[in-house]
Amino acid sequence: EVQVVESGGGLEQPGRSLRLSCAASGFNFHVFAMSWVRQAPGKGLEWISLIRSRPYGGTTEYAASVRGRFTISRDDSKSIAYLQMNSLKTEDTAVYYCATGAWPLEDWGQGTLVTVSS
Amino acid sequence: QSVLSQPPSESGTPGQRVTISCSGSNSNIGSKNVYWYQQLPGTAPKVLIQRNDQRPSGVPERFSGSKSGTSAALAISGLRSEDEADYYCAAWDDSLSGPLFGTGTKVTVL
Numbered sequence: 001e002v003q004v005v006e007s008g009g010g011l012e013q014p015g016r017s018l019r020l021s022c023a024a025s026g027f028n029f030h031v032f033a034m035s036w037v038r039q040a041p042g043k044g045l046e047w048i049s050l051i052r053s054r055p056y057g058g059t060t061e062y063a064a065s066v067r068g069r070f071t072i073s074r075d076d077s078k079s080i081a082y083l084q085m086n087s088l089k090t091e092d093t094a095v096y097y098c099a100t101g102a103w104p105l106e107d108w109g110q111g112t113l114v115t116v117s118s
Numbered sequence: 119q120s121v122l123s124q125p126p127s128e129s130g131t132p133g134q135r136v137t138i139s140c141s142g143s144n145s146n147i148g149s150k151n152v153y154w155y156q157q158l159p160g161t162a163p164k165v166l167i168q169r170n171d172q173r174p175s176g177v178p179e180r181f182s183g184s185k186s187g188t189s190a191a192l193a194i195s196g197l198r199s200e201d202e203a204d205y206y207c208a209a210w211d212d213s214l215s216g217p218l219f220g221t222g223t224k225v226t227v228l
Contacts, residue, residue, distance in 0.1 A: 035217075044222040045155070045163065045206055047214075061215045097162055103210045103217050104153050108162040 009112030022098030
């Protein structure tokens with residue numbers, strides 16, 4: 001059974017940093033892309049980043065709203081994907097979901113809440 | 119900037135048919151497969167329809183998807199109370215180089 005578990009969310013001040021983790025199991029992590037999607041309170045879904053698997057170059061993509069501030073990475077030895085979030089803004093407040101694949105996004109975690117506020 | 123437009127809300131009584139529209143462009147729906155996600159309150163989204171009109175195993179037959187040109191639609195037949203949820207269309211977008219989600223539709227069962 002595929003399992004995806006996010007962690008690392010919490011309350012942080014504007015301008016500070018936070019790193020989210022996404023622990024995956026139940027599938028061959030190293031051959032799958034991984035993605036992050038966020039959902040602001042009461043709002044819709046917004047894709048923010050993906051990282052392809054090493055066989056596909058391990059390349060990354062970012063939404064314009066986070067490009068230059070967020071960095072996605074992966075540790076295939078631990079089956080974990082990361083999202084390093086720098087220069088946080090209040091508008092980054094959201095539930096952050098990790099999901100398997102680049103497209104479609106098939107298996108999702110339960111999400112981790114990030115609140116950016118002074 | 120690419121957008122997939124959906125009506126904010128739809129509603130119906132139990133047993134009725136509800137249809138949710140999704141309007142995009144050539145960089146997404148017009149050239150790519152459409153997926154529909156269902157998000158029940160307080161939970162993560164799950165795939166409801168894949169590749170325009172295909173139901174993953176376990177999804178009831180009363181959910182159906184269609185696509186024509188740069189638009190898509192999700193139909194729910196025989197509406198049930200457990201169908202109260204938010205529904206999102208989605209497609210890969212070449213301009214975004216990533217997946218684009220629709221604006222979302224909240225379905226209420228009266």
